[in-house]
Amino acid sequence: MKNGQKKYSFFYRNGLTIVFLSLFLVTLFAQALTGWKAHNRELAENHGSSLALTTYLKSGHFISATFENFESEFLQMALYVILTVGLRQIGSAESKSLDEEEEVDREPQQRKNAPWPVRKGGWMLKLYSNSLAICFCLLFLISWGLHLYGSWQDHNVAQVLHHQSEDSIIEFLTMPEFWFETFQNWQSEFLSVASIVFFTIYLRQKGSPESKPVDAAHMETGK
Structure with missing residues (x-):
């Protein structure tokens, strides 16, 4: 040591x-x-x-089922990262303060141990300053595309088994099947985020960084 x-x-x-x-x-x-x-x-x-x-x-069955879930998780995280920059929830441990500047809002300093893009500056710094949101958005788009591909393939397997003609991916996009799979996952993710944002106003978990201190007032915003 x-x-x-x-x-x-x-x-x-x-x-x-x-x-x-x-x-x-x-x-x-x-x-x-x-x-x-x-x-x-x-x-x-x-x-x-x-x-x-x-x-x-x-197979389409496995690819669709897997990336259908990945897609909704990455969408959840992308929106959470982006929306928490400007939106607030009074009393929530998941919100920034209503009226005080926070550490995450300070301008980056070119200090010795700062990440390389910070020391480089310019467009690299600008890109790096938004890299978390960009990463989750890209992962969401990739997962959405693979979910679409897998669901389309699985749909056509079912079509063949039932002695019906296969559909193009454009035709499949106009059908409710894919969008039903999509929205049933998205709505659950939005509900889970809303739940943790709201419940951290009134409930506590000692030792968790996702909770306010046990003795914090309900309307105290942030951790």
Whole structure:
């Protein structure tokens, strides 16, 4: 240890990411396995050929189901990052103060340990200053495109099984099926964000950075 600094383990320093990525991989595998079995049963009921697991992972059924969820999560995060810049909610731990300048609003300084784009300045700094929102927006658009592709492919598999002609992706976009899948995920994400914004006004979780201090007044805005 130098200068009195504690030496933490790798897991202690990165535990939140490790745990959530581990949960993601476990549940993604469970989704793939159960989705594969469910899809093969559906194919068998319609006199279709069953798929190997590796083939299923490239199927529209798996791609659509996976990126349908990714899409709504990235949309949620993109809007949350962008809207919390200018919008407020009195009393919420998820809101900036109503009338005080906050650390996140200060102009970046070209100090020694600042990220490279900050020290570079110019358009690089401008881009980096909005990089979190840009990242989530791009991830949303990619996920939306893959959800559309997967849902379209899965739709055409069903069309073939029912001895009907396949539809183009443009034709599929005019059908309610894809948009039903889309909106049922979006609305749940908007509700979850609204819930944490509102409930942090009145409820507490000691030790969580998503909560105000336990003894904070209900109408005290921010953490």
